Amino acid sequence: MFERILRLVDEVPEIDRFLGVDDLLAGINAVAERHGDCASVRRIGTSRLGEALWSLTIEGGPKQAVVFAAVHPNEPVGGQTSLHLARTLAADASLRADLGHTWHIIPCIDPDGTRLNEGWFEPPLTMRRYGRNFYRPAGREQVEWSFPLAYKGVFFDAVIPETVALMRLFDETEPDFMCSLHNAEYGGVYYYVDSTTPELSRALSAIPEHLGLPLQTGENEEPYMREFSPGVYLGLSARQHIDYLESIGVDHSDFDAGESSMSYVRRYGTRYLISEVPYWTNEDSRDMTPLEVSYAVVLRERAKELTEADRVLSGLMSSVRNDLSVSSPYRRALDAFLPGLAKQSRIASAAADGSAAERLAVVAERFHSEELLQSVRMRLGGMLLSTVEGELAIGNGTPAIRAAHAELTGVFEHWADLAEAAVPATAIPIRKLVATQFGAILASVSTPR
Template structure:
């Protein structure tokens, strides 16, 4: 394999433990800016709904405009470490000057949401992760609250954090944008908004250089366009709408807006997303056929999601008349609990596709099973936090206490079943290395 100096930079990262809190991340980058005021500019791009600063650091003065945003989903902090390492490389590695870029770095786009996840940032323990997990309702996510108007769908109330990014995008008209995302389990996969076979191939090969598996099992969305193994074209919101319509499904008209790729389409921006797992499993990369029909595997997932929806909806409905706190957890539950039923319906809409009448691969069996297991802990955990907030505040009436006890018992039973997952925590430096290498490869490719 030809020596790649940019890949070598990403492979030389020190061992990294856990993820920084919002305050730790900000303090670290501000200290670097104060130590290098001639190299790093700092501004406050905007403020969050709870009046937290949204920082913007600028490095370099090249013609290529690159925007990097961390924490666009607040339960995805791998990007916090990637930002820390990227800033240091931009200061220390002369090779990066050849990219001729101006780097606009937004370390944490949603500080309010990130703070609600900080309890698990220092640990790779899955129990701690799901106990402290929070993901906003779609309309409150930075990634999915850009304006959107298409057919019967309409969304035009982006949150302040999203408006801050929109203002930056409009000002610099990025050549490259990378939102620093991550997944949870299995292997690595990527999204690109352009059909670039050369870059797709380069991204595909990166995880192996860091000892991480590709995820070649079930994509997280049906109908994705595959550019290479574990590399997909980033779907636009209108394309997702049309795909659901073609499946005979109702449009998702109340689940949020468009994404960053949609908004940046007007500027011809190259958008790349590297999805990294906290926990890996070799099955994620195993394309060996099994003795199970793919159709049956998908049907089983649909049944699991339906079962989860029925349970969570019953608990939420029983508690709702007595709920008094409009917490982020409650708003997320009001979106994600019915969303489980909608997800089950969407999976069932696939079952008539003749392409599913084939043996499922090991990776597909693994991915479908783990999605169902993960969703019950994710969204059951958020509902648990919503009800616990009422109990802990001393305002819970009897129905809320009963609902809280029921979801608590279910949550711990689900966690007890986690012992047979055989998922292994991935080294943080490897995850950061892949994300960093993917960023550099994308910028280099756009530079030409």
């Protein structure tokens, strides 16, 4: 079966741009129209702004599989992966029969947020264009992190409509398999799973290798991740994050989000795959060569730079806060994320004070710190620019807003220059990212666990 999967991976066509919401929906409707014998589209919910949420069902067997994309709307690779998966399954009855699943495929679970990112979907993909047109919701408005949670004094039940739609689908289908499609900015390919076997781990590693992509082997996304094999980790939960903050003495009472899809489907014994693929690659991201400085030094420098970014961005936000007239998605995101800069700085400082940080750092850890800083400045700086430009667009050009816009424009351009110089990177062909996720889905479903 794995050789067949690699052949299918090689058949993924070239892709020159990311698809927006309308193109993704047109794509799944075309699949249903062409393959009406096995495929149909149905509405599963409504977005916060009133847009219908659609799922494509492809009949293929008694087991149920749910695949969904755009849980974070700044991560569009999964939309095209889900569309390619749908086209392949609908056209290949023997593959459907071999896999033995009925598929429920949602190419865009957050259309409202995805539309706010479409300004950078056309090539070329650069950090400057990405940041300038970037949007990521506040944690409590993210589909992936707004499932119900009650743990150690943290209580979350403000479940957004998009998440409600997924919960209903999970409850209806009690899926055997679930896949949430994600992508990162820099580094290599990695996965979260509920469990694995040597055969599955080898398959998940071999697919990106076959496509010439690296696995993520540098610093982990979170310090508490449990590794099964290189690039393959146990799925994350809000409970793990709260436990970690408690363990390093950082207050968790302000945690303002919910649980993950991974945690929700455990009640059904669902196997899951979360695939993370990067837009850009850089050799330093996986270079384990020791540096001449300790990891504690790298962490303290990270804390210092995050504090400075917080000073600049929070200061500009404070200068206009009383003049802002619109509670836009950008403003809500900034209200959630800007206080997090100081918290990230405290986390880095606390980790630097631990005995585990006394060892020598490696190149990949220094790269991760630099990349994190550039990402934070591009993301939050871009959303703050969108916030003040929105006020200017509706005629609210107060002196404070005009002054902040002028200053931030210069700051953002300077940061963009630094990002593109400090973290040089090569954009990965979209075809390879889609092929990696597509192959990982097929491998996960077809490999016994």
